[in-house]
Amino acid sequence: MKPFDFVQPTTTDAALAALAEHSPNVRILCGGTDYVVELKHGEQSPGVVVDISRLEDLKSIELTDAGLRIGAGVTHTEIMAHPLIAEHAPAMIEAAHTVGAVQTRNLGTLGGNLVTCVPSMDSGPVLLALDAQVTILGPKGSRQMDLSEFFVGVRKTALEPDELLLDVIIPTENLGKPAGFIKFGLRKGQALALVNAASAFRVEDGKFKDVRIALGAVAPVVMRASKAEAVLEGQAVSQDLIDEAAKIAVGEAKPIDDFRASKEYRNSLIEVGTRRTLQAALEAANG
Ligand SMILES: Cc1cc2nc3c(=O)[nH]c(=O)nc-3n(C[C@H](O)[C@H](O)[C@H](O)COP(=O)(O)OP(=O)(O)OC[C@H]3O[C@@H](n4cnc5c(N)ncnc54)[C@H](O)[C@@H]3O)c2cc1C
The missing domain is CATH 3.30.43.10 (Uridine Diphospho-n-acetylenolpyruvylglucosamine Reductase, domain 2)
Structure with a gap:
């Protein structure tokens, strides 16, 4: 060092x-x-x-007029235990559970996870599926942006060197939105994601509404599968359509092919992960 x-x-x-x-x-x-x-x-x-680990402004989880505000310095363990997260964004708890082991979750923070900006980050997909926004603080004051814009490339975010990530906000309209998360790795614990995925939508009059499908570890940054979302949006809920959307999602991703898994294997994980998270969101929507 x-x-x-x-x-x-x-x-x-x-x-x-x-x-x-x-x-x-x-x-x-x-x-x-x-x-x-x-x-x-x-x-x-x-x-x-x-x-920045002693900054109180970064440590709270609270409901505000804008939505559910989660300070960037909140740890994965705190996310797992917090009643507001359990009530309004329970899929975040599923994702936090999969981060490393207990020691890593006790120290590691939501902000650190997002700013590291590796494609396999486990916090990204659920937050992207819930249209999360981030607040950045710098010498010129604060600015907000969609999380999707915050991710610029592998290990690269929209942050300048003199800025810090203050918080993540899940907008009010998406609190309690039915969502599901899944992570595939080479082992059950302490696994780097081969693929992770999250889906969220509402069901209104028997139709899919505001569909979001987010995929991690399959492109330089966590991405939305917008063509797969479009297959479902406004259509009557059916398993056949979920299956079709899962297949379409495969074509949108660009997974790597390496010693940990072949591209073909990752593609099949994308399909299975998309299908299962859509099914999980449907189960949540059905209560
Ligand atoms: C053994 C092990 C297992 C792991 N397993 C997983 C896993 O399964 N899934 C997963 O997603 N990650 C995993 N990680 C990665 C890591 O634990 C997480 O990304 C964690 O959330 C990082 O948070 P941190 O507070 O420790 O970040 P730090 O290490 O403190 O910082 C990480 C980066 O973010 C920047 N940064 C941190 N906070 C801010 C802020 N508020 N504003 C601006 N910049 C900031 C730092 O400058 C640095 O570049 C693992 C790590 C280890 C060591």
């Missing part, structure tokens, strides 16, 4: 000031489950590391 200076602010203003002062030679640390590994193997010093 190369030497670096370490700052541990206790207010968001102080964190932003430290980022502004040292940018671009500065990096944020929160739970450290991703970044400490990177620091250990990095060939260059970040210059200054700003530890």
